[in-house]
Ligand code: SF4
């Protein structure tokens with residue numbers, strides 16, 4: 001197997017994907033994993049993808065959302081929300 | 086001005102009758118809590134208009150977690166500002182729902198201060214359900230709960246909070262330690278519980294015997310049900326005692342109700358053809374002083390049940406007819422190596438090939454059980470077939486051993 005990509009690099013690539021698609025397409029964790037495997041053939045695995053998602057979420061750059069299914073998105077105010085009291 | 090702590094109209098009618106009433110409970114909470122007061126008003130409005138005023142929120146949560154909080158808002162916040170946000174928190178219950186009273190009091194204190202003072206013990210998922218708080222209170226509630234040693238449970242496309250029956254803590258029929266097994270699975274799969282990685286929800290439920298008190302066969306994507314492999318232990322003297330002293334009609338109440346008709350009763354002795362027993366527990370439940378499950382105990386693993394949400398209800402199908410359950414579970418090969426490998430294989434396949442919001446049972450129906458077994462590397466077994474004796478689509482081929490027996 002070729003040299004693995006770093007967690008930071010994968011997290012960055014995932015972030016770009018999410019950011020570019022914001023408002024048009026929602027990504028689930030598995031979609032991101034599939035996209036990364038396509039982008040870095042033989043250089044990422046499932047564990048690395050999971051670590052990268054964890055990094056994106058724990059840093060607050062992305063959040064989990066739930067609209068029927070669970071997605072990973074940029075933080076934003078949702079349509080249903082009422083203003084904070 | 087109307088008393089905001091009292092329900093009126095149709096809502097008040099729900100206090101009548103001898104049954105517990107959620108309206109009475111909300112009224113009690115409303116004595117001290119403004120959210121509960123507005124909840125009464127909002128419900129009355131909904132009952133009068135026959136309209137639901139809740140909006141589903143999909144973003145609120147606590148930092149790092151993708152589950153445990155279910156967002157709720159109302160569409161009439163001007164009228165009911167105290168329930169403008171009314172988010173639900175799911176709190177991971179202890180195995181088999183044992184608490185010290187002190188722990189419950191502390192949870193109640195947190196919720197009276199930071200939420201609606203209304204909770205649901207326990208929700209159908211098994212978790213403690215804390216009903217109604219604001220976005221700003223989510224992190225403080227979470228932080229106080231974790232200080233008490235509690236964590237949030239699952240919601241969304243995650244592993245939902247594992248739940249189990251009371252098992253050996255109070256029940257003589259437990260074939261394995263359901264509490265320990267549930268706890269170990271909760272701890273082992275923390276990432277899967279809090280970080281959505283699946284096409285849809287996935288539930289583990291652990292029942293210590295086929296009585297299945299947590300309804301795992303109907304509610305869990307992966308059900309673990311205690312069973313035994315050897316013969317039912319029979320104390321014939323006690324069977325006679327049931328017949329003569331307790332005047333129990335053994336033929337009618339026990340033998341005739343055996344689903345596989347594998348019992349015989351001649352008025353003196355009870356005979357069981359154990360090879361044909363499906364381990365349903367009926368006879369043992371009725372003659373519990375006379376019959377006991379065998380000593381070679383373990384569990385059956387089933388897959389694919391679900392309640393009707395997107396599609397109809399489904400019951401589980403047998404996946405592993407018998408798995409040895411030898412404590413410590415974290416060290417025995419069956420539970421420490423074979424089982425996690427099986428779970429990983431299922432999650433991997435369903436994760437890759439499952440459609441959005443497709444439960445694993447629906448996925449199996451779509452691709453076919455044969456293909457599913459093939460892909461996860463399990464051999465088909467007769468126990469996987471419902472009604473194997475009468476199913477015209479199942480053909481048995483003789484193995485080498487059977488052929489030798491036939492030749493003899
Ligand atoms: S499922 Fe069986 S072992 Fe568990 S509590 Fe019920 S009867 Fe007891």
Ligand code: SF4
Nearest residue numbers: 343362363365366368
């Ligand atoms: S456990 Fe059920 S199937 Fe087995 S002998 Fe008793 S009643 Fe029959």
